[in-house]
Amino acid sequence: MKLAQRTLHALPMQALVMASCFAASGWAFAQQTPTSTIADAHAGIDMPAERELLPLDDLRKFTAVFSRIKDAYVEEVTDSQLLESAIKGMLSELDPHSTYLAPKDYEDLEESTSGAFGGLGIEVGMENGFVKVITPIDDTPAQKAGVRSGDVIIKLGEQPVKGMSLQDAVELMRGEPGSILQLTIIRDGETGPLVIPVERAIIKVTSVKSRMLDDGYGYVRITQFQAETGSQFRDALTALKKDAGGALKGVVLDVRNNPGGVLQAAVDTVDAVLNEGLVVYTEGRIQSSRMRFSATEGDILADTPMVVLINGGSASASEIVAGALQDHRRAVVMGTQSFGKGSVQTVIPLDETHAIKMTTARYYTPDGRSIQATGIKPDIEVKPAELKELESPPMFTEADLSGHLEGKNEAENRKNEAQNVRDSAKESAEAVLDRDYQLRSALNLLKGLNIISRAGTSSAQQ
Secondary structure, three states, X not given: OHHHHHHHHHOOHHHHHOOOOOOOOEEOOOOOOOOOEOOOOOOOOOOOOHHHOOOHHHHHHHHHHHHHHHHHOOOOOOHHHHHHHHHHHHHHOOOOOOEEEOXXXXXXXXXXXXXXXXXXXXXXXXXXXXXXXXXXXXXXXXXXXXXXXOOEEEEEOOEEOOOOOHHHHXXXXXXXXXXEEEEEEXXXXXXXXXXXXXXXXXEEOOOEEEEXXXXXXXXXXXXXXXXXXXXXXXXXXXXXXXXXXXXXXXXXEEOOOOOOEOHHHHHHHHHXXXXXXXXXXXXXXXXXXXXXXXXXXXXXXXXXXXXXXXXXXXXXXXXXXXXXXXXXXXXXXXXXXXXXXOEEEEEEEOOOOOEEEEEEEEEEOOOOOEOOOOOOOOOEXXXXXXXXXXXXXXXXXXXXXXXXXXXXXXXXXXXXXXXXXXXXXXXXXXHHHHHOHHHHHHHHHHHHHHHHHHHHHHHHHO
């Protein structure tokens, strides 16, 4: 608790305002997700003029309702409970991301960018009174149990979700590591509800993962934008370049099911592969909510072709990355349309233990496109699909004929085939591509771009 408070009051206002940009208003491994903060309750916020204050009749109406509840409600309610409920109601009616932060939320504020959480490992929001899964986080109990993006949770254990607040639902999802919570969900394509048991655990999210997909082609997966994601992304690209012998032919950046995270980390990620230009800007009613972020000189990939993979679980910071690289024509965006969370939330402390989180601005891509409720549309739409190899009748070739003349490369090809069988890393990469149609499509596009580039260079030399 104290650590989170010290952080709030020690950081400068601008740094806190751009702290983070998580996708939805609740995490099943934390609580209501804070997205950005300022250090002073009134810093950068203009107080209303006297003529703009609430009319006296409205204040009388409020006090009348307050008094009636206080006197006649079936159970006794304290003044503080009523006032806190009134604050919660004011904020919840604004939008899904504005909320009241009780003391415990300050602790969660510190946890939200550290990469370690307790619970199930899913990003959730509210839809029609039910909890909807925005995305399961990679390598967490929820993902391993089979929870999918788009699932609608109707029961948590034996408790129906309908009518429950998102905060209460998130609290139920949290619990002791090792304990089991049964999720009853509705999923498109299923004839009835599914019951999925999920074992709670301490969630430690690995922000950046990388590997080689093929000779010269690298793959980087960003699961969530944490404080160090930008530097980890650079390190991953440097390692991939080394594995490729000094230069890469192409890179796939995968931000599918990435719910967002720290805004500055998204900016740093784009900056790593851009030489200059605007990355993202925000617009709001108050001056402190209007910010612009630009890239600095130095493209670590030296214009190596890139494909960015997105889907409906890509939100907020991941949409900023995809939108910036798309607008700068630095990468081809492939997949399906993203989530569309393009608003900025500011956490405004009310005192040392309470605060409000309120939407104060919108994000815009370098070309001025609003992300809010629209998302990023891919340059090439590729929907998830399963590939199945068809059995073909046996075909005979020249090499099958008895006494055929041996080709010059035939012996060498047999050696290469034997080596490929022994190459477990190669087999592992192929297995990943076989399971992931979108990823294979991205790799094929990069290979096509590489072939065209080589053909253009050859023609120029002639």
